[in-house]
Amino acid sequence: MTTPILEVKGLTKRFSIQKGWFQKNSYVHAVNGIDLAVRKGETLGIVGESGCGKSTLGRCILRLLTPTSGETIFQGKNIRSLSKPELKAMRRDMQMVFQNPFDTLNPKLMIQQILSEPLIAHGIPKKDRQTLLEETIEIVGLGKQHLLRYPHEFSGGQRQRIGIARALMLRPKLIIADEPVSALDVSIQSQILNLLQDLQEQFELTYIFISHDLSVVRHISDRVAVMYLGEVVEFGDKKELFASPLHPYTQALLSATPVSDPDEKRARIILQGDLPSPSNPPGGCKFHPRCPSCFDMCKKVSPTLQDVNEQLVACHLYG
Template identity: 50%
Template sequence: MTSTSTSPPAAAGSPRQDAAPLLAVHDVTKTFPGKRGRTAPVRAVDGVRFEVAAGETLGLVGESGCGKTTTGRMIVRLLEPTSGSITFGGRDISHLGPRELRPLRRHLQMVFQDPYSSLNPRQTVARIISDPLLVQGSSAADARCRAAELMELVGLIPEHLDRYPHEFSGGQAQRIGIARALATRPRLIIADEPVSALDVSVQAQIVNLMERLRNELGLAYLFIAHDLSVVKRVCDRVAVMYLGRIVEIGPKHQVYTAPAHPYTRALLSAVPLPDPVAERTRERITLLGEPSPSSQLRSSRGDPGRPAAPPPGCTFHPRCPKAQARCRTEAPVLTDTVPATGRRVACHFPEPA
């Protein structure tokens, strides 16, 4: 491992916005080839650019198929980017081979959406949590000892180390997934919809756990989610993705209180409000086009479009209530709206910040 990648994490709970970013994703694309000439290639990620500071949580939101998981999997290098660069701890990791990646995996871990399918049902919890440590060269005794510590850290009983995943509830299984991710003391965790497969009653417990761990261990998260309420709760900044591109990114309070991109405005207008009176009377933004039954985001949204055949110009224009002639031919670039705030929007006609 390079010296940069073994440097200590930021002070617990304090994002280091002033320091060099822990993660820098620069103009990254991912194109999946079509199936033997029968289907068109899919440009799942189309030039995304963002950074994550040590100790920071960046939320990544957008509807199904917009490229969130593909982005996350490229960062942990389960997928190789087609183009662009991914820098972690100052080192370009975009095209490292398996041998060079092995020491890096310690610092960069992933938590998956479905806890059961991400845990090997034939392995004991002790084995599941110890595995990353054994790969890194720990002895079996040390790895088991650390696995017991981690069980306690994530709120499970260390005496249950010799049980199998099916003996745990969904929330407990996700705690095991988190313990496994924490085993090697990572600096960044890519959490891909970590609570969306869980019962609503359990979601808050896992979110609380992740927040506590971030504060205690100085972790950074890329927190991928559909649920904008969850993202609002956990993240420092939020990035909104549409058809493989980031259309808006900025500090959470700015994006949530004054969304500048029409797509962000529509997403936020569909988030249910806790107050029933406010919920009944507030304005909902309706996007153009037919409602898509396949969309996991409810409300009257238009056709989300396909990454295999994105519309020309601004890819959002067929659904955008503000679209004008220019939008049909000219793709907007992600641009600073208020310099030095980190707020960037890709729209020819953004709402004033």
């Protein structure tokens, strides 16, 4: 395997929650010791229920949040060891696309101003900016005339195209897309997913694609990491993972998504209870209170990821 473009080692993020003057602070364990290696040019899907720590992981990788501990190595460089100017240079190569671009597009600015911001911040000369603006707005399927409009003049799908254009302005190497189609109608979702795939080919992009929606992740990813309460519980090639999910949590998630192939029969597994609070996670395997296959050891010992048929799975059922 070639060297990964991005490696994450033991990434952990705890948020402290203040309780009151005389009470001890408690912590939300949003992300807990995650290891990942992302290959150049691939799409790594990250899937899991809302609240399992996907966005926090994405933000820690981009250093929009400072992790509590752990390392991020991007293009061979440990981000922690970078000086301020080096960190700024690295930011050019890593960009984020958000779920709801309307929240992140300043309503008072014209699209051309919004898209120029990253160019100005990174010192791109004025003479090159207009060309980049016109080129990029067309690449995402809009036209030059749209540059002089305001965010409210666009539909949800068009706004996401603008969000993607903004992420592309500096021609990054890695894009972290956090629920980029979750706020869109299904018909628009596939247009945006196709656009992301075309752009990946054209610009040799690497994606980390975050979603709670397994069918969207299935459509776009090469490999998939399944998260539960801040941890990766299963990781593998998309084909194998969807054909033979090993972790009971992945099996349950998969059983709840609609099947397109009528020959593909599976029984729906209904999980007991809700996702426990990350401020008070259960001991042993964090999934054990909801697991249909739970046995004694699961309540006491936390399983680690191990290789089973070239998939990684953290579950005592596999030894």
